Amino acid sequence: MAALAVLRRSAPARLLSGTLCVHSRVLAPWRQYQSNRHFSNDKILVEMDESTGVAVMKMKNPPVNGLSLELLTEFSISLEKLEIDRGCRGLILTSASPKVFSAGLDITEMCGKSAEHYAAFWKAVQEMWLKLFGSNMVTIAAINGSSPAGGCLMAMCCDYRIMADSPKYAIGLNETQLGIVAPFWFKDTMTHTVGSRVTEQSLQLGQMYPAPAALKFGLVDQLVPEDKVQITAAAAMAQWLSVPDHARQITKPMIRKPIVDRLVKQREADIDNFVSFISKESIQKSLQAYMDRLKQKKQ
Numbered sequence: 001m002a003a004l005a006v007l008r009r010s011a012p013a014r015l016l017s018g019t020l021c022v023h024s025r026v027l028a029p030w031r032q033y034q035s036n037r038h039f040s041n042d043k044i045l046v047e048m049d050e051s052t053g054v055a056v057m058k059m060k061n062p063p064v065n066g067l068s069l070e071l072l073t074e075f076s077i078s079l080e081k082l083e084i085d086r087g088c089r090g091l092i093l094t095s096a097s098p099k100v101f102s103a104g105l106d107i108t109e110m111c112g113k114s115a116e117h118y119a120a121f122w123k124a125v126q127e128m129w130l131k132l133f134g135s136n137m138v139t140i141a142a143i144n145g146s147s148p149a150g151g152c153l154m155a156m157c158c159d160y161r162i163m164a165d166s167p168k169y170a171i172g173l174n175e176t177q178l179g180i181v182a183p184f185w186f187k188d189t190m191t192h193t194v195g196s197r198v199t200e201q202s203l204q205l206g207q208m209y210p211a212p213a214a215l216k217f218g219l220v221d222q223l224v225p226e227d228k229v230q231i232t233a234a235a236a237m238a239q240w241l242s243v244p245d246h247a248r249q250i251t252k253p254m255i256r257k258p259i260v261d262r263l264v265k266q267r268e269a270d271i272d273n274f275v276s277f278i279s280k281e282s283i284q285k286s287l288q289a290y291m292d293r294l295k296q297k298k299q
């Protein structure tokens with residue numbers, strides 16, 4: 001993977017750009033007004049602070065940040081932009097919607113659609129994972145609400161997880177509860193985060209963990225009051241960024257590259273497997289029944 005293979009943020013390059021930045025601030029005060037850059041698509045909002053080299057990326061797909069094909073595509077494009085931006089060293093991933101980080105994959109993308117649609121959707125899910133799990137940047141998840149399934153996957157892809165301290169908010173890979181199965185790379189990501197035993201049990205039961213329980217076994221790293229999630233993420237980021245980039249960037253893929261390579265080697269087969277699984281009538285019925293239950297919950 002390009003992001004893992006190339007160490008683009010070498011220390012000398014960073015030092016150089018830092019120096020230029022300082023000089024330009026002294027020589028040209030107008031540049032201060034440019035120290036925060038924004039770019040946004042329909043579903044993704046990015047705020048880049050050039051003085052710290054940290055980008056905050058907010059998912060904004062109300063009401064629950066379902067990971068639709070559109071959101072996933074915008075996510076991967078935005079992440080790629082940041083990845084090649086030499087001024088960007090860290091990414092904080094969070095939600096623009098209160099109470100939900102992400103409800104995971106948008107189930108409507110997996111119901112009643114064509115095989116071509118399922119293949120395009122799954123490719124976009126893979127792409128999101130490859131880019132985020134394999135990112136060269138420091139990645140921190142600021143989990144400001146519930147985070148089931150694909151939402152949990154995104155959080156686990158990050159280097160560090162800070163979650164709002166409330167038993168109302170839960171996180172986990174609950175796929176089996178929907179009658180579907182977390183693919184091997186979801187499983188690999190969870191094993192990487194919390195180890196085999198917890199993963200085995202969690203995946204079979206499709207277990208969702210309230211924030212305090214998730215902290216106990218390391219599914220998240222830190223709990224803070226809801227209104228402190230962002231500021232704590234910024235403080236944690238400063239600590240991670242105090243390590244020289246080149247050393248951290250050589251260390252990260254030592255652990256992650258073999259996991260990334262497993263999917264890269266069998267990407268097409270994984271898409272075929274998803275399409276044939278999700279197209280089964282019994283699976284479609286399970287998903288439909290789950291959506292009906294979600295809607296009934298309100299009545």
Ligand SMILES: CCCCCCCCC/C=C/C(=O)SCCNC(=O)CCNC(=O)[C@H](O)C(C)(C)COP(=O)(O)OP(=O)(O)OC[C@H]1O[C@@H](n2cnc3c(N)ncnc32)[C@H](O)[C@@H]1OP(=O)(O)O
Pocket residue numbers: 063064066099100102103104105106107108146148149150151174175178180181182183184273274277278291294295297298
């Ligand atoms: C072999 C291997 C091969 C491969 C096999 C296949 C592998 C697939 C891997 C799948 C990974 C996944 O991520 S599957 C996705 C799993 N996700 C989930 O189970 C999350 C379900 N959602 C929730 O639990 C809750 O909505 C939660 C997120 C906590 C927020 O609760 P709230 O009370 O705030 O909101 P709700 O009232 O429930 O929801 C608001 C509206 O959003 C809808 N909604 C909620 N979640 C949704 C979702 N994920 N997709 C679409 N729509 C969703 C609801 O139906 C409501 O619609 P209206 O009534 O119309 O307003």
